[in-house]
Amino acid sequence: MKQNFTVRQGALDGVEAFLSVAQHRSFRKAAAALGVTPSAISQTVRVLEARVGAALFVRTTRSVGLTEAGERFLLRAKPAFEELVAASDVARDLGQRPSGLLRLSVPSAAVPIVLEPLIASFCRAYPEVEVEIVASPELVDLAAEGFDAGVRMGQFIAADMVAVRLTPPFRFEVVGSPDYLHRRNRPERIDDLRDHACLRMRRSNGSIAPWPFVDGNKAVEAIVSGPLIAHDYPTLLGAAIQGVGLAQVPGPLAAAPIADGRLQALLTPFAVTTPGVFLYHSGRRQVLPKLRAFIEHVKYQSADAPSDGTIARRLREFERANKS
Template sequence: MKQDYTIPRGALDGVEAFVRVAERRSFRQAAADLDITPSAISQAVRALEARVGVALFTRTTRSVGLTEAGQRFLEQARPAFDAIVSATAAARELGAKPSGLLRLTVPRSVVQIILQPVLASFSARYPDVVVEVVASEELADLARDGFDAGIRMGEFIDPDMVALRLTPPLRLAMLASPDYLARCGHPATPADLANHSCVRIRRSNGTVAPWRVLEADGPHDLAVTGSMIVNDMPTMLSAALGGAGLAQLPAPLAAEQLASGQLVEVLADYAASSPGLFIYFPSRAQVMPKLRAFIDHMKAYAQEALLN
């Protein structure tokens, strides 16, 4: 049988007044502590006694004492009241300065592109914040799954989210290993991709993403084929390095491999762009100091260093 755990209306009213009077043994001194009138604190205690159904204090013109019922009420109510005060202080502290657990959901590629270089400096600056990074291609429900925020490419963020830009649009480079290009040749136009093995990525909704190319009349989505489908960009990068085929990736993700010659860009004149990376969360009103500090730290890093 389902039990009813609903707190009766007004059940907690007057408890603080009762505890203060019990401590002070004085309505006047308790009223001064709470910055209210003696009449107001007396009314609060009388209302509590009426709900409990028994007198909690013995009152004379000279003193105030606890009845047996009042002593028993104090013994059980005081620890609960202290716990509420402590919980309130803890919650208020989270709202006053960057502290607590900050949970983020990000794709694996984002960890390398933008998180890995900045997490150490953020932790050093905000030692009271514990950052938990859940790297997954799945689009999490932030509220349901207990995340403070997520980081994604702009095209994958729901329109009801608040999204703040972290990077400029990211160039989508088409690249391959020198070994693959020696075996299969260089494509000269996007139409030539039909004759190449292209590593593709399956989105979290189950669809295989097309490649985006920039033609004279603007960007176009192009269906490509190949012998490998992956579910994240780091795996696509590894496949390209291994010579499995051509890959299309945000240029910052492959910057090191391009600079070292492990990968070669092709069709550079046809490279399109993604909207870039955004941090997103449900509501501006729900931004705690820990998240605000992280956003500001991330934006400063991205503007200064990401695409230099």
């Protein structure tokens, strides 16, 4: 038979009054300390004693002392009540100012592009917040896994989530190294990928992701093949730089190697544009100050702020590299 483990109603009633009387050894002084009348304190303690089933105080006209039951009750109740008060203070503090642990679920590709400049400046601005970044390609249940928020590309975020833009929309680019392109004909059409070594991504559900393109107004998914399968874009990008094959990666991730000549952008007329990267959270519970502060920081830093528009600057570098 299932047992019902519950705290009975009123189990903590009177404990604060008892502790105050025990500390002051006076109902009058305890009442003054708690801001109530002596008769109210006396009544509260009597109700507590009735519920406990034992007298806790020895009362005389001149003094108040503890019974043996009162001494034992005080020994256990005082540290427990102090812990409850401390727990309330901590919870109240977290609800009033940015502090505590902020846990973020983030794809590894987003860390160097988006989060590095954000985290550095956020930690300087809010030293009482600890930031934990869990890099994972999987779409996790934020509440079930204990995350405050996540970072993902817009097309992967559920409609019931609250999303805050981190980047403008950007293209998915096919890239290859000069060394690789020296050995192979440069692809000019999507069908040309049949003759190329294409580096592929395995999704969290186990399937191999096709390469998306647009041909005019038509969406196209190319099934490609090649020597390497990875679970994250940075690995694919690194292999492309080494000349292993062609890779299709988020444009901002390839911005630096395109700009310095280690990679070349290919098939740009067919590149598909994604909604961009977003910070998202459930929004179902009250947003704690630590997350609210991070959201406001994201909104400021994602814009072209004059003091530190790092994200916007990196995306502009990417656009310049692809126009040259």
